[in-house]
Amino acid sequence: MSKPPLIFFIVLAVIAVLATHQFIKQRRETALNNASPILSLPVAVKSKREFPAPNRRSRQREVIAAEQMRYEVCFHPLNGAEEVNLRLRAGDYHQIEEGVQGELKVQGTRFVSFTPRANAAR
Secondary structure, rough: OOOOOOHHHHHHHHHHHHHHHHHHHHHHHHHHHHHHOOEEEEEEEEEEEEOOOOOOOOOOOOOOOOOOOOEEEEEEEEEOOOOEEEOOOHHHHHHHHOOOEEEEEOOOOEHHHHHHHOOOOO
16 A cells, blocks of 8 residues: 655645634734724725625536625725725625715724715715
8 A cells, every 4th residue: 555645745734734824814803803992984985896706616516606795895084094995794885885975983904884974975
């Protein structure tokens, strides 16, 4: 019985290290967001973007299910600070209109809410 080649074990080790690194990075980002205070910023909605999420399905699959979508909104702070790009859930994304001004609440890099101004001019 022959032994598996050494390269096989090296590839498995690299995959394990990269997966562990990604997991730790996500945990660290979640912990930082949870520890951050909620900030309110006066902003204008600069742009919205809806795009299919990258999938990892096989090319041999014949039936293509409905693609998952990702939703991203770019907010421009009215105080001249750097633009904020946030990924949102579908419900939040569809409630926001491009060009509207309002108050954005974020916790670290996490979207909390967006409240449009009552007298917002488009």
